[in-house]
Amino acid sequence: MQPSGNKTLQPSANDEYILVINGKPEGPFTIAQLRERKIKPGDFVKTAAMDDYKEAHEIAALRQLFGFNKQPLPLQYFGSFDQRLLAAVIDWLIVSAAFVLVAFVVMLILLLALPGDDNKILRIGIIICVVALIPIGKIVYNVMMESGPKQGTFGKQLLKVRVCDIYGERIHTSKALQRNLFKYLSVATLFIGYLIAFFNKKQQCLHDMLADTLVIKDRLDS
Numbered sequence: 001m002q003p004s005g006n007k008t009l010q011p012s013a014n015d016e017y018i019l020v021i022n023g024k025p026e027g028p029f030t031i032a033q034l035r036e037r038k039i040k041p042g043d044f045v046k047t048a049a050m051d052d053y054k055e056a057h058e059i060a061a062l063r064q065l066f067g068f069n070k071q072p073l074p075l076q077y078f079g080s081f082d083q084r085l086l087a088a089v090i091d092w093l094i095v096s097a098a099f100v101l102v103a104f105v106v107m108l109i110l111l112l113a114l115p116g117d118d119n120k121i122l123r124i125g126i127i128i129c130v131v132a133l134i135p136i137g138k139i140v141y142n143v144m145m146e147s148g149p150k151q152g153t154f155g156k157q158l159l160k161v162r163v164c165d166i167y168g169e170r171i172h173t174s175k176a177l178q179r180n181l182f183k184y185l186s187v188a189t190l191f192i193g194y195l196i197a198f199f200n201k202k203q204q205c206l207h208d209m210l211a212d213t214l215v216i217k218d219r220l221d222s
Contacts, residue, residue, distance in 0.1 A: 058168060151170050
């Protein structure tokens with residue numbers, strides 16, 4: 001399971017929490033019962049309103065009640081380079097297919113509506129536009145999906161990884177835009193910006209380091 005599972009309704013001091021004990025969910029427990037069990041910052045909990053488990057320190061209400069400090073994610077939760085690479089390939093295929101489909105429909109309409117020579121010129125223009133617009137469309141797609149509720153593109157969702165800040169929280173649109181624009185620096189360094197992921201513990205690429213983001217994988221099995 002992922003540590004996120006954010007809903008519009010945030011956990012509060014009045015909620016009851018399911019607590020993972022020795023790898024198994026137990027409860028629900030009230031705040032008083034959690035206090036009796038001496039809950040720790042790294043213990044996994046969730047309420048009925050949450051999609052998935054979080055560590056206790058990730059929940060604001062529990063941090064306030066128990067005096068936990070919010071902690072960066074442990075090293076074992078970071079997405080691997082091969083997961084990220086395969087997700088990127090899937091996303092490029094999705095975005096490219098969408099633009100090609102639109103271009104095909106437009107050219108089909110032009111074929112029926114215009115004579116041969118004019119049609120040929122317009123088709124060349126459409127192909128050029130598609131090639132130019134696909135990278136822009138990819139950025140828009142990435143930003144919207146990574147800052148959205150799922151915190152990841154369709155490719156990342158299939159590979160069960162997602163984008164977050166260093167605490168595992170959902171990022172804002174502005175940070176997602178920063179992250180994706182910084183990818184041009186990762187490419188401009190002859191892709192060394194991507195290969196950096198092999199040499200740091202958080203498996204961050206250059207654009208992740210500059211935007212202060214992480215790509216993380218599932219942490220608990222359902």
